[in-house]
Amino acid sequence: MSTLKDPGLASLGHDKMNWVRRKMPVLNALRDRYVKEQPFKGQRIAISLHLEAKTAVLAELLHIGGASVSITSSNPLSTQDDVAAALATTGVEVHAFRGANDEEFDQFHQHVLDIEPTLLIDDGGELTERLHSSRKDLARNVLGGAEETTTGVTRLRALAGEHRLLYPMIAVNDADMKHLFDNQYGTGQSTWDGIMRTTNLLIAGTTVVVAGYGWCGRGVADRARGLGARVIVTEVNPVRANEALMDGHQVMTMDQAAPYGDFFVTVTGNRDVIRPEHFVKMKDGAVLANAGHFDVEVDVKGLRAMATEVIPGRNENVEGFVLPTKQTLWLLAQGRLVNLAAGDGHPVEIMDLTFGLQALSLEYLLNHPLEPGVYPVDPAVDRWVAEIRLKALGIEIDTLTPDQEQYMASW
The missing domain is CATH 3.40.50.1480 (Adenosylhomocysteinase-like)
Known part of the structure; x- marks a missing residue:
């Protein structure tokens, strides 16, 4: 049944x-x-x-x-x-x-x-x-x-x-x-499909911060660049950081990257990759999306706790969080997998x-x-x-x- x-x-x-x-x-x-x-x-x-x-x-x-x-x-x-x-x-x-x-x-x-x-x-x-x-x-x-x-x-x-x-x-x-195809090409395309159909925003000319440069992360970064974005990569692995650098991306810590990003995409498999100390440094209107398996990469609980107001976005997959520092950050798909929660997957x-x-x-x-x-x-x-x-x-x-x-x- x-x-x-x-x-x-x-x-x-x-x-x-x-x-x-x-x-x-x-x-x-x-x-x-x-x-x-x-x-x-x-x-x-x-x-x-x-x-x-x-x-x-x-x-x-x-x-x-x-x-x-x-x-x-x-x-x-x-x-x-x-x-x-x-x-x-x-x-x-x-x-x-x-x-x-x-x-x-x-x-x-x-x-x-x-x-x-x-x-x-x-x-x-x-x-x-x-x-x-x-x-x-x-x-x-x-x-x-x-x-x-x-x-x-x-x-x-x-x-x-x-x-x-x-x-x-x-x-x-x-x-x-x-992993050479699903993780890289599948995640790369489906993540941006989910973000773009959910927000209807232009990617060209923006700055995209990609957290994690494994096979999934490099796919997301490569497709972002193909759409005309400047890409910043954050990593904890020095070998992958060097790969990102030689692939033509900027490499920074999340703390350094936070003020620059128009879009943030987490693809690490770890928790609390983007935290309250990063939120307060972000631009007004920055978009937060997760392409890792679990909804723990963006600290959604921390974001909710610090917000003075939560406002609706253009559809059910977009929420705006107004911070005490006055900027509004837009969270996609409740911090869950954006390519599936807000798209059709790979x-x-x-x-x-x-x-x-x-x-x-x-x-x-x-x-x-x-x-x-x-x-x-x-x-x-x-x-x-x-x-x-x-x-x-x-x-x-x-x-x-x-x-x-x-x-x-x-x-």
Whole structure:
């Protein structure tokens, strides 16, 4: 039994799903095979991902492959209610609606775990956290899972480092066909899509402060420059700071950058990156957005506490905070993931790659029983996804001759 806001929205959701299927050659190739082979027959798959059209196609694919599937959203504001309604008509159990409060958000994850999963697809470790606390009794059923995000993999490694991880997890985020594309190009485009559609403001000629220069941060910075902005990067890692500098960006501390920024985008995976001591130095009208997994990078509680007034913006995803120093700062999407809470997430072609890795990683777990721990994606899986993508684009590449292979393998 699904938990939805409005089942009557299903036709709109099907339109979105039909649109993205046309641009997902990797999942379509898997679909053809899964219909015949039923690799997940008898498996119960619990999913926590941002619930929009691309995710729905993945969940449907796993169900077509024989699994019982139950899904919820990994963010209270990233659910698209029409897509959730459409997915529930395909045989997938759905527990999600946009704007869920903390209690409802937790209950949705509990309902998904009621399926007593044998396999997981997780985003930020939401399911794993509960399987190691309130639902620990169900962990014995889990053969393994796949983690989507940098934040989730970091949490998993911390758990494994304490020898407390109860099942094997594959770090999909670290695969080449994930982090080189999803994190960089996907986050770069979708973050600015979310900011621009939410604010309707011009980026060209402004100063953008990007906090964090990992793969996601460099994507955000690169796209900002492409839109005509000057970019300042803040970092704690000296190697990445040097990379940002050599890529043509200015590098400063957040304290130094605060007076200059027109837009601030956090992409660090850490908490309290922008704090009250930074807020008071910012320009009137500065825009604050977060593109990291959790809503802790901008100190929203601190911002609310110091504001003398909170005023509405142009839509539900924009709030203005009037400070004692008289300037107004505009917070987007309550400090949650701006590309999903205020947009449609990564482009279709990008998520096709990531979700192909997710599905194939679950197959790998079924065929290769592993001890508890964090494991890389099988290189053969990574390569297959890359090859399918090129084939779909009609692109051919060279292959090594036998002599070249021998040369590369020889002393």
